[in-house]
Amino acid sequence: MVKQRFSTVFLRLKWISADLLASVCHMKRAVCPGSFDPLTFGHLDIIERASAQFDEVVIAVLVNRTKSSMFTVQERMEMIAKTTAHLPNIRIDSWSGLLVEYCKSKDIQSIVKGLRAVTDFDYELQMAQVNLQASGVETMFMATAPAHSFLSSSLVKELAHYGGDVSSMVPKTVNEALKARVAESGN
Ligand code: PNS
Numbered sequence: 001m002v003k004q005r006f007s008t009v010f011l012r013l014k015w016i017s018a019d020l021l022a023s024v025c026h027m028k029r030a031v032c033p034g035s036f037d038p039l040t041f042g043h044l045d046i047i048e049r050a051s052a053q054f055d056e057v058v059i060a061v062l063v064n065r066t067k068s069s070m071f072t073v074q075e076r077m078e079m080i081a082k083t084t085a086h087l088p089n090i091r092i093d094s095w096s097g098l099l100v101e102y103c104k105s106k107d108i109q110s111i112v113k114g115l116r117a118v119t120d121f122d123y124e125l126q127m128a129q130v131n132l133q134a135s136g137v138e139t140m141f142m143a144t145a146p147a148h149s150f151l152s153s154s155l156v157k158e159l160a161h162y163g164g165d166v167s168s169m170v171p172k173t174v175n176e177a178l179k180a181r182v183a184e185s186g187n
Contacts, residue, residue: 019106019107025055028054028055028110029055029056029057029058029106029109029110030050030053030057030058030109030110030140031057031058031059031060031099031106032046032047032057032058032059032112033060033099033111033113035061035062035063035064035067035069036153037069037070037071037076037153037157038070038071038076038156038157038170038174038177039083039170040151040152040156040169040170041148041168041169042114042116042149042152044083044084045114045145045148046113046142046144047059047084047087047090051087051089051090053112054110054112056090057087057089057090057112058090058092059080059091059092060095060102061073061076061077061080061092062094062095063096070157075177077092077093077094079171083171083174098134099111099131100131100134100137103135103137109137109138110137110139110140111128111131111137111138111139111140112140112142113128113139113140113141113142114141114144115142115143116144116151116152124141127139128141151169156169156178160182163182166178
């Protein structure tokens, strides 16, 4: 906790780069990677719980080549920044390559992922094993809180597209951005 407070002060004052500080202090750093298109309360729950377990958590907005996106990477990062402003040890970044390359370049030792149900497990296990073999970076799975186990960005986008109320599924900033994007697209 002392290490976390100390590093937060240094980072806020911009006296030292986050990467240098992390290696000097031997900080335990994790990355929460995802498309976050957009961030849901399910993501937020995992981020908050990860932030309590590590000295620093980087939320990395990555490209998932199997999905088309509604928001730009910049827009997603801004929504995440507004929603996680209450957490002192969070950084937000983006990356367009392999996740393990990102971890290596930033000296991050752990990947944190939420598991909603067994349907997530096959794919997530495969990715975790490939990432471990490729780089030695560990993946930690967190059980999604039962209240969020049905929640996904895709479902939220689908509901919002048809005018459904998603206010219980996403933070206020995200809800507003969704409404604006749906209105812009005009369908
Ligand atoms: O929120 P998502 O879409 O489920 O997140 C998936 C994501 C972006 C974390 C995953 O697709 C990813 O790690 N992409 C970066 C490229 C990569 O490293 N692929 C893994 C190869 S095993």
